[in-house]
Amino acid sequence: MTDWLGPAEWSALWLSLKVAFWATLVSLPLGFAVAYALARGRFFGRQALNVLVHLPLVMPPVVTGYLLLLGFGRTGPLGAGFEALFGLVFAFRWTGAALAAGIMGFPLMVRAIRLSLEAVDAGLEEAAGTLGASPLRVLRTVTLPLAWPGIVAGAVLAFAKGMGEFGATITFVSNIPGQTQTLALSIDTLLEVPGGEPLALRLAIVSIVIAAAALIVSELLANRVVRRRAL
Amino acid sequence: MLQVHVTRAFPDFTLDAAFEAPAGVTAIFGPSGSGKTSLIRAVAGLSDCDHARITLGGRDLSTLKPHRRNIGYVFQDARLFPHLTVLKNLRYGGRHDEEAVIAVLGLAPLLGRHPASLSGGERQRVALGRALMSAPHLLLLDEPLSALDSPRKAEVLPYLEALRDQTAIPILYVSHDMTEVARLARRIVVLDRGQVVVSGALEDVLADPAAVPFIGVRDAGAVLSGRVVGHSDDGLTKIETEGGALWVPGAVGRALGHIRVRVPAQDVILSRSAPEGLSALNVLSVTITGLERGTGPDVAVALQAGQARLLARVTARSCDGMGLQVGDHVFAILKATAIAPGDVG
Numbered sequence: 001m002t003d004w005l006g007p008a009e010w011s012a013l014w015l016s017l018k019v020a021f022w023a024t025l026v027s028l029p030l031g032f033a034v035a036y037a038l039a040r041g042r043f044f045g046r047q048a049l050n051v052l053v054h055l056p057l058v059m060p061p062v063v064t065g066y067l068l069l070l071g072f073g074r075t076g077p078l079g080a081g082f083e084a085l086f087g088l089v090f091a092f093r094w095t096g097a098a099l100a101a102g103i104m105g106f107p108l109m110v111r112a113i114r115l116s117l118e119a120v121d122a123g124l125e126e127a128a129g130t131l132g133a134s135p136l137r138v139l140r141t142v143t144l145p146l147a148w149p150g151i152v153a154g155a156v157l158a159f160a161k162g163m164g165e166f167g168a169t170i171t172f173v174s175n176i177p178g179q180t181q182t183l184a185l186s187i188d189t190l191l192e193v194p195g196g197e198p199l200a201l202r203l204a205i206v207s208i209v210i211a212a213a214a215l216i217v218s219e220l221l222a223n224r225v226v227r228r229r230a231l
Numbered sequence: 232m233l234q235v236h237v238t239r240a241f242p243d244f245t246l247d248a249a250f251e252a253p254a255g256v257t258a259i260f261g262p263s264g265s266g267k268t269s270l271i272r273a274v275a276g277l278s279d280c281d282h283a284r285i286t287l288g289g290r291d292l293s294t295l296k297p298h299r300r301n302i303g304y305v306f307q308d309a310r311l312f313p314h315l316t317v318l319k320n321l322r323y324g325g326r327h328d329e330e331a332v333i334a335v336l337g338l339a340p341l342l343g344r345h346p347a348s349l350s351g352g353e354r355q356r357v358a359l360g361r362a363l364m365s366a367p368h369l370l371l372l373d374e375p376l377s378a379l380d381s382p383r384k385a386e387v388l389p390y391l392e393a394l395r396d397q398t399a400i401p402i403l404y405v406s407h408d409m410t411e412v413a414r415l416a417r418r419i420v421v422l423d424r425g426q427v428v429v430s431g432a433l434e435d436v437l438a439d440p441a442a443v444p445f446i447g448v449r450d451a452g453a454v455l456s457g458r459v460v461g462h463s464d465d466g467l468t469k470i471e472t473e474g475g476a477l478w479v480p481g482a483v484g485r486a487l488g489h490i491r492v493r494v495p496a497q498d499v500i501l502s503r504s505a506p507e508g509l510s511a512l513n514v515l516s517v518t519i520t521g522l523e524r525g526t527g528p529d530v531a532v533a534l535q536a537g538q539a540r541l542l543a544r545v546t547a548r549s550c551d552g553m554g555l556q557v558g559d560h561v562f563a564i565l566k567a568t569a570i571a572p573g574d575v576g
Contacts, residue, residue, distance in 0.1 A: 123310050126277055129297045130304035131324030131365045141323075145314045 009203055011178055012186035017210075019094055019182055020162030023102035024109075024155050031106060031154060035113035036143075040122070056168075057107040065171025068100055072172070096173035097180045101165045105158030112157055116150020117143065156218035160211050183207050233369055233401045237273040238282045246270060246425035252401045258412040258433070259405045261422035262447070267405045270422065271371045274403065275302050287369055287401075303362030303370040307378055309354035311346035317357050318342040324365025335397065336360045336390050352383035356390055363394070370402040376411060384411075391415055409450035410574060413437070413493040421445045438540035440523035440531035443496070451531065452495035453542040459484040467512075467567065468575075474536030478512045479570045490575060496531065498569035499543035502562045503553060513565040517541060519557050522550065530555075534563055 005013070037043070038050055056064050072079040072090045082088045090096035120143055128138045144151070166184040173180040175189060187203050190196035236249035246266040250257075259267045272278040274285055276297040283293040292300050303324075311320050317338065321329070333339055336356045346354060355375050362370060375391075376384045388411070395402065395415055406412050412419060413433070420430040421442070428445045429436055436442050438453040457472035467478045470490055477492060484490040506514060520540075521533035530550040534541040541563055545555075555561070 121310070123306065123308070124312060126297075127304070127306060127310040128312070128323065130275055130277070130300075130302060131361065132298050132301070133323070134298055142312060 005202060005206075006199065008177055008181075009186060009199060012181050012183050012203070013206060015094060015097075015178075015181065016163050016183040016207075019098045019101050020159045022095075022098045023105060023162040024159045026098070027102040027106055027109060027158060028151075028155055031109040031158070032113055032151065035110045035117055035154075038110070039114045039117035053110050054107045056104050061104065061165075061167025062171050064103060065100060065168035068096070068103070068168065068172040072096065072099060090173070092173050092176060092180060094173075094180060097165075097169050097182055098162075100168040100172045101162030102158070104165050104168050105161035108161055109154040109158040112150050112154030113147065116147040116153070119150070120146045153218050156214045160214050163207060163210060232288060233274075233403075234284070234286045235270075235274055236282075236284045237270065237280045239269065239273065239278070239280045241266075241269075241425070244425045246273075248420075248422060248425065248427050250420045250427055250430050252403060252418065252420075254399050254401055255417040256395050256402045256404050256415050257418040257420060258416035259403055259420050259422060260407065260409070260412050260446070262407060265422040266425040267407075267422055268373055269425075271304075271373055271403055271405055274369075275304050275371055276300055277304075301366070301368040303365055303367030305355070305358045305362050305370070305372045305375045307374045309346075309351075309358040311349075311354055311357055311361070313346050315345075316342065317344050317346070317349070320346065320357055321361050321364055323361060327364050327366035329364060332360045332363045335393050350383065351379050352386045355379065355387055359390065359394065363398075368400055370398070370400060372402065372404045374405050374407070377406070377408070388414065409446065409452075410493065410571070413452075413454050413574065414491060434540070437493075438533060438542055440521050440533045440542060443523065443531040443542070443544070444525055448525070448527070448529065448544060449495075449497065451497075451542060451544060452493055452499075453540050455492045455494060455539050455541070457490055457492065459486055459488050459490055461486070470575075472536075472539055474517070474539030474541065475515045476513075477515075477565070477570075478567045479575050480568055481575075483575045492570060493574040494541060494565055495569065495574070496542040496544040498565060499534075499541060500564040501532065501543055501545055501549075501553070501555070502564055505562055506564055509564065510566075511564045512567045515541070515563045515565075517561060517563045519555060519559045519561060522555065522557060534561075536563065 034053055038046065070076055074080065074083065074089065074091045079090055088095060090099050124142055125138050128142045133141065164184050169180065169182060170185055175181050175185045183203055187200045190200035233252040238245065238247045246269050248270050259270060261267050269278060273280045273283055276295065285292040312323065336359060338356060338360055341349065341353055341357065349357065376387055379387065392415065404415055416433050418431065419433045419436050421428050423445055429442045434454055443451040455472040455474060457470040459468060460471045461469045462482045463469065466482065467480060468483045470477045470479060470492060479492060515536045517534040517536040519532060520535045523531040524547065525531065528547055529544050530547050532543040532545060532555065534543060543563060
């Protein structure tokens with residue numbers, strides 16, 4: 001079984017899972033906060049925030065990657081800041097691949113969470129407030145449990161997007177085996193090599209299986225929530 | 232004692248309402264769009280106001296966030312948390328008087344269920360219980376029965392009456408249904424286009440002919456208090472009021488129990504002479520204490536029957552033809568069947 005894929009491919013698969021996992025985990029709280037602000041907030045600049053969040057969805061990925069390179073490269077203002085403050089380097093590291101994946105998946109995540117938040121009756125939050133619940137308790141006991149399926153769906157979409165991200169990643173952190181060569185990048189490389197196509201196909205199958213599994217898991221979770229509520 | 236003064240400009244009218252509400256039920260009455268809901272949302276802190284001064288027992292609520300006001304709010308649409316059982320819904324705001332609340336509202340059989348499986352009436356009872364268990368210092372009921380059909384209303388009303396009789400806090404009851412108001416409220420504040428047009432003790436306001444235009448000619452009618460003195464075999468109940476005995480349809484109330492009867496003004500007929508050979512069962516000897524001509528073709532006539540006050544609505548033509556004057560002694564005739572079961576309670 002293990003020789004079905006070569007060591008380089010196993011490493012690419014493992015790296016992709018790691019990149020997508022961290023990208024999803026770190027962007028989830030931020031994605032929820034932005035979705036909440038867009039769904040419930042009435043503030044100046046709301047539309048601007050909305051456009052900013054959705055930009056990676058419509059911009060050429062190579063532009064996103066280039067902007068990341070400018071901002072988060074070792075000499076970029078943000079990259080230098082992160083390195084000085086936390087010792088965290090993005091340029092040409094797997095962390096950069098995770099950053100690119102997180103940013104590319106962000107619009108999908110925010111959109112799914114926002115829709116589920118908008119489906120939560122604000123009247124229920126109001127009712128919870130009249131019962132003495134602080135805004136934080138309302139969030140924890142009413143908003144989050146009711147928006148749960150959308151949050152899971154948003155996370156799954158972002159994870160799947162992170163698994164398959166290509167353009168921004170290769171522009172930002174290049175294609176370094178073992179360091180930044182994720183599944184998608186690995187497939188791309190194999191297609192360039194003579195005789196690499198059978199392996200590329202295997203990797204393609206792996207990525208399809210992972211994507212399908214993620215979707216099924218999110219559907220099951222959502223269904224369970226819906227069933228519990230209908231009882 | 233609750234004291235309220237709120238103002239807020241809307242595109243089409245200005246809410247500018249001041250009133251006081253002691254312990255007991257104060258009805259906020261008025262047509263749709265008169266600002267009733269805006270008013271109590273302002274009291275709860277759920278809507279912004281241009282100006283708000285709200286004090287409850289001397290404590291200023293106006294600057295507090297809604298969740299710090301200690302207010303119970305029952306919405307028209309119950310707003311139960313769909314992901315929690317009835318018991319968890321009830322306990323969301325606290326467990327004050329849990330056993331008593333569950334008993335009074337008859338919630339014991341519902342505790343393990345989810346809101347989706349409850350009927351409209353059951354949901355409102357749970358919403359009421361949930362508000363009570365948060366130990367509120369003020370209870371706001373925003374048309375809690377308006378989303379229910381008549382049988383469901385009849386199912387919930389007795390619970391509201393029990394609540395009224397057992398609670399010592401001010402309760403604001405928003406409604407556009409005079410039947411509910413007459414059964415539940417002790418005081419009434421009538422709103423029209425955002426302004427308080429009449430307010431006071433329910434019996435006084437409903438017996439005041441000058442208030443008829445604000446109440447609406449169809450809803451006008453005095454409320455008599457009395458005691459149930461007997462149920463007859465032919466399906467009537469005899470009620471001894473301060474103005475005399477009344478027969479009402481149906482077996483209502485408990486023997487010797489206190490009861491209220493709303494007598495719609497448009498169902499009262501006036502006669503100069505004691506009627507004979509008439510099918511109407513209820514004839515009271517009354518004195519005219521006031522005549523109020525409206526802009527329409529009718530006259531509101533205030534009547535005194537012993538200690539009780541009644542209101543009649545007659546046409547201006549009848550009034551002139553009979554030569555009705557303040558101080559005249561006449562007979563007020565009420566058809567027993569004109570008193571709907573909902574008007575007694």
